[in-house]
Amino acid sequence: MRRALPLLIGLLAASSILSPALSPAARADDTLSFPVLVPLTGFLSLEGTSQRNGAVLALGQTPAGVAIASEVVDTGTSPEAAVTALERAGGRGTVGAVAASMLGTQMLAMLPLAQELKLPLVTVSGTASITEQGNPWVFRFFPGDAVTKAAHARYVVEELGKRHPAVIYQTTAYGQSGKTHLDAAFKALGVTPVFEEGVDPAAKDLLPVLTKALAAKPDVLVLHLHSGPTALLLRQAASSGVALPIVAGSAMHQPSTAALLEPAELKGVCAETAASPISGGTPEVKAFTDAYRAAFDKEPDAFALGQYDGMTMVLEAVKAGARSPDAIRKALSAETFKGLAMTYKSDGKGNMAHSAVIVCYDGTSRVPVLAKRYDDPALAAK
Amino acid sequence: MESVVLGTGALALLVYALAFASPYGLRVLTVAGVYALATFGFQIVFGLGGALSLAQGAFFGVGAYVTGILGSRYGLGFEATFPLSMLVPLLLALPVGLAVLRLESHYFALATLGIAQVLHLLAVNLPDLTGGSNGLAGVPPAVLFGWTVPRGLPMAGLVWGLVALGGLIGWRLARGRLGRSLTMLRDDALAAATLGLDVGRLRLAAFGISALFAGAAGALAVHTQRVVSPEVLEFPVMVSILTIAIVGGRGRMAGAVLGAVLLLHLPEWFRFLERGYLVVYGVALLATVVLAPDGLTGLLDRIAAHRIAVRLFGRKPRPLAAAKEPPLPPAHPSGLSVEGLRKSFGGVRAVDGVSLDLRPGIITGLIGPNGSGKSTVINLLSGLERPEAGRVLLGGQEVTGARADRLARAGLARSFQAAALPDEAGVLEAVAAARLAVDPDAATAEAHARWALDRLGVGGLAGRSCDGLPAALRRRVELARALVRRPAVLLLDEPAAGLTDGEKAELAAVLRDLAGEGMAVLLVEHDMGFLLPLAGRVLCLDRGRVIYDGPADGVRRNSAVAEAYLGPAGSA
Numbered sequence: 034m035r036r037a038l039p040l041l042i043g044l045l046a047a048s049s050i051l052s053p054a055l056s057p058a059a060r061a062d063d064t065l066s067f068p069v070l071v072p073l074t075g076f077l078s079l080e081g082t083s084q085r086n087g088a089v090l091a092l093g094q095t096p097a098g099v100a101i102a103s104e105v106v107d108t109g110t111s112p113e114a115a116v117t118a119l120e121r122a123g124g125r126g127t128v129g130a131v132a133a134s135m136l137g138t139q140m141l142a143m144l145p146l147a148q149e150l151k152l153p154l155v156t157v158s159g160t161a162s163i164t165e166q167g168n169p170w171v172f173r174f175f176p177g178d179a180v181t182k183a184a185h186a187r188y189v190v191e192e193l194g195k196r197h198p199a200v201i202y203q204t205t206a207y208g209q210s211g212k213t214h215l216d217a218a219f220k221a222l223g224v225t226p227v228f229e230e231g232v233d234p235a236a237k238d239l240l241p242v243l244t245k246a247l248a249a250k251p252d253v254l255v256l257h258l259h260s261g262p263t264a265l266l267l268r269q270a271a272s273s274g275v276a277l278p279i280v281a282g283s284a285m286h287q288p289s290t291a292a293l294l295e296p297a298e299l300k301g302v303c304a305e306t307a308a309s310p311i312s313g314g315t316p317e318v319k320a321f322t323d324a325y326r327a328a329f330d331k332e333p334d335a336f337a338l339g340q341y342d343g344m345t346m347v348l349e350a351v352k353a354g355a356r357s358p359d360a361i362r363k364a365l366s367a368e369t370f371k372g373l374a375m376t377y378k379s380d381g382k383g384n385m386a387h388s389a390v391i392v393c394y395d396g397t398s399r400v401p402v403l404a405k406r407y408d409d410p411a412l413a414a415k
Numbered sequence: 416m417e418s419v420v421l422g423t424g425a426l427a428l429l430v431y432a433l434a435f436a437s438p439y440g441l442r443v444l445t446v447a448g449v450y451a452l453a454t455f456g457f458q459i460v461f462g463l464g465g466a467l468s469l470a471q472g473a474f475f476g477v478g479a480y481v482t483g484i485l486g487s488r489y490g491l492g493f494e495a496t497f498p499l500s501m502l503v504p505l506l507l508a509l510p511v512g513l514a515v516l517r518l519e520s521h522y523f524a525l526a527t528l529g530i531a532q533v534l535h536l537l538a539v540n541l542p543d544l545t546g547g548s549n550g551l552a553g554v555p556p557a558v559l560f561g562w563t564v565p566r567g568l569p570m571a572g573l574v575w576g577l578v579a580l581g582g583l584i585g586w587r588l589a590r591g592r593l594g595r596s597l598t599m600l601r602d603d604a605l606a607a608a609t610l611g612l613d614v615g616r617l618r619l620a621a622f623g624i625s626a627l628f629a630g631a632a633g634a635l636a637v638h639t640q641r642v643v644s645p646e647v648l649e650f651p652v653m654v655s656i657l658t659i660a661i662v663g664g665r666g667r668m669a670g671a672v673l674g675a676v677l678l679l680h681l682p683e684w685f686r687f688l689e690r691g692y693l694v695v696y697g698v699a700l701l702a703t704v705v706l707a708p709d710g711l712t713g714l715l716d717r718i719a720a721h722r723i724a725v726r727l728f729g730r731k732p733r734p735l736a737a738a739k740e741p742p743l744p745p746a747h748p749s750g751l752s753v754e755g756l757r758k759s760f761g762g763v764r765a766v767d768g769v770s771l772d773l774r775p776g777i778i779t780g781l782i783g784p785n786g787s788g789k790s791t792v793i794n795l796l797s798g799l800e801r802p803e804a805g806r807v808l809l810g811g812q813e814v815t816g817a818r819a820d821r822l823a824r825a826g827l828a829r830s831f832q833a834a835a836l837p838d839e840a841g842v843l844e845a846v847a848a849a850r851l852a853v854d855p856d857a858a859t860a861e862a863h864a865r866w867a868l869d870r871l872g873v874g875g876l877a878g879r880s881c882d883g884l885p886a887a888l889r890r891r892v893e894l895a896r897a898l899v900r901r902p903a904v905l906l907l908d909e910p911a912a913g914l915t916d917g918e919k920a921e922l923a924a925v926l927r928d929l930a931g932e933g934m935a936v937l938l939v940e941h942d943m944g945f946l947l948p949l950a951g952r953v954l955c956l957d958r959g960r961v962i963y964d965g966p967a968d969g970v971r972r973n974s975a976v977a978e979a980y981l982g983p984a985g986s987a
Contacts (some may be wrong), residue, residue, distance in 0.1 A: 051740070
């Protein structure tokens with residue numbers, strides 16, 4: 034013990050000396066900082082990387098006369114790492130807003146500290162409860178589950194005419210939140226799923242749950258899974274000759290998910306999402322897609338676009354004169370912003386996005402086509 | 416001197432926290448404290464006890480959920496939630512421990528991992544209680560007797576105050592009877608049982624204590640995060656605790672603190688590398704394990720033991736306790752009686768109807784060719800094997816099939832064919848381990864151990880390590896370990912193997928003295944020149960059966976014995 038303590042002292046001293054030394058150069062006093070705190074490692078790394086890229090691309094549009102700084106920090110998948118990252122970011126100069134993790138449990142952990150530090154969190158997390166905490170510092174630029182799952186269920190029932198869905202969801206915050214909202218949406222449509230089961234994101238074989246689902250005689254498979262499990266289940270369904278239509282969650286629309294599958298394995302598969310930039314659209318969306326590909330050598334998805342829109346709205350507020358986190362929060366709370374994916378407007382709780390789309394694959398390419406758009410603002414209330 | 420260094424270290428920590436640490440630095444320090452506290456418990460069950468409990472992360476999570484649920488749903492303060500967060504994991508650990516602690520190494524690890532998985536599933540699938548996968552948000556900060564402990568310095572102070580208290584408790588446990596008994600258990604569970612240590616009870620105690628520490632750490636973790644979700648029950652928490660223990664130094668409370676401080680700060684220093692920090696983190700961990708295989712505390716020990724360091728700073732050997740004769744237990748006038756002992760392994764009957772009497776003051780020899788069942792008889796008599804049939808009486812009491820630790824406490828001691836001394840232990844510690852089950856504290860056990868070492872003429876070895884001792888001295892130390900318990904019956908398995916003639920003569924004199932004091936001695940030996948002059952009576956086994964039972968001087972003339980060793984007369 035007595036020999037250990039000098040080393041402890043050394044470590045702590047090194048901590049205080051190394052941290053500033055290894056960090057980006059000291060900033061001018063008038064620099065506004067926009068830290069990007071997202072999961073780059075762990076089971077959400079694909080989505081988190083999209084989020085990072087969207088934020089970084091947006092922050093490249095520095096408003097004239099304003100010094101902008103940004104630092105990307107990996108939050109992994111633990112709430113503890115996210116809170117520590119936020120505390121770290123909060124202590125470095127004037128923070129305008131934070132591009133915050135899309136992982137619901139990390140957001141829930143960051144919220145009390147964000148309120149204490151008075152920092153706006155701009156996220157694309159779909160977990161419903163993050164905007165139900167009465168915290169005025171959170172802004173979600175991706176439709177919440179109340180919106181997307183209503184669209185999901187409506188497409189299944191109203192467009193496909195199916196009334197016996199089998200629902201397979203993930204046993205994570207994302208999965209449970211989505212399942213709850215799917216249940217409510219199906220109930221509102223007078224439909225009761227014939228099968229519902231949660232699967233662990235680490236499961237390496239989804240054939241058992243698929244077999245059980247098919248045994249319940251469904252007329253459609255409804256998935257709400259993360260990227261990897263979505264691809265695994267679709268591959269196993271295709272190889273088992275499942276002919277039922279499949280309507281998946283937003284993870285399916287990601288190009289990185291589609292890249293895990295052959296186009297033929299995607300035939301008849303649809304997915305809900307906020308947007309699908311690679312499916313084309315306005316010239317502005319095409320310009321975004323081109324810029325994204327050039328910058329990151331990857332295909333953009335709705336998470337990238339949502340985070341891009343969110344940080345662009347933040348920068349619009351800065352352009353309009355907001356120089357403090359509170360001024361940015363007020364702008365995000367009050368203003369309407371026409372982004373690339375949709376028009377954003379807070380519902381008073383920080384839900385900025387109220388539109389969802391359904392995209393479908395035709396079996397010949399990995400680029401989906403827009404099948405249905407749900408712009409009804411009342412979706413959010415359902 | 417030690418108190419000066421300790422005070423300096425505490426002061427340095429305080430100065431860092433007060434003068435240098437940012438709120439972020441304080442948070443990292445706070446989280447490091449939380450993990451240090453969890454690792455204290457793991458050091459006891461794994462570091463000292465050698466049981467790879469993968470439930471430590473789960474107990475951490477249970478403590479976190481107790482505080483999260485009681486704090487957020489029922490508004491209970493820290494003074495209520497903190498003890499309950501320790502109590503609930505303990506109450507969970509006790510029945511679980513009773514079920515799984517008898518399992519061996521990797522089976523035990525898997526079973527404890529299973530516990531963690533079950534708890535994780537419950538947390539995910541009981542949303543009404545736990546909030547499901549989202550967990551419970553809005554956990555209040557620690558409220559201590561009406562005072563809300565703010566984040567930053569006060570929270571770091573609370574956590575590190577509890578770390579100091581927990582570290583002190585852990586350190587005292589590690590140095591006391593429990594810690595030494597667990598170390599003995601870790602090094603050689605069979606030998607520990609024959610020294611009277613109740614293996615099951617000790618492991619259960621360690622498991623329970625580890626749960627207490629983990630629960631305390633989990634409670635503090637929730638107050639720093641303000642949210643509890645199933646991530647606290649996931650494997651990464653367990654991996655962090657395990658890594659901290661290994662990197663810091665297995666079994667050392669200082670190692671838990673060093674490991675936690677290093678491993679929690681290391682990734683933070685390289686955050687600017689985005690996901691590349693993991694590569695640096697991995698390389699740094701690998702370098703630490705390669706350069707310091709015994710952990711950082713082991714590395715510091717090596718540095719401190721270096722000649723230059725000793726010359727510069729001096730090194731005082733640990734003061735040894737004064738020798739003290741251990742009290743004699745009540746005499747067993749009837750010694751040990753065995754009737755019809757039988758034991759088979761598969762289709763082989765290793766011991767078949769063996770009967771013998773070990774009388775006080777008599778040395779009884781047990782001979783026989785290799786594989787005749789001698790060691791199995793000793794294992795049966797000392798409780799390491801259970802007989803299928805037969806009866807054993809010790810001091811007139813029925814002890815057939817009794818556990819080794821019960822037999823040891825009843826007055827039976829044994830040695831092993833290969834001296835079972837832990838290489839990492841000092842000679843004095845190794846001998847004192849034999850008194851841990853009976854003496855009130857470790858210091859008394861050491862005083863008694865010195866007496867035994869002196870008695871056998873190896874008192875000078877007290878300050879040495881068992882590692883590297885010559886065979887003769889190892890046997891002498893092991894005999895001291897048996898002797899220090901003042902047994903009524905002493906079973907010795909080939910004690911003269913590898914000794915020179917001079918050393919054998921010295922050993923023979925010691926054994927005669929012990930018998931002269933009233934001890935019943937069973938001596939398994941191949942060396943007839945050593946055994947026959949010593950033994951008053953000799954039994955010879957062949958294929959598990961007694962083929963000779965009589966005076967020592969009759970053995971050489973017995974044709975059955977000669978046939979057992981040499982084969983039938985006239986055979987090729």
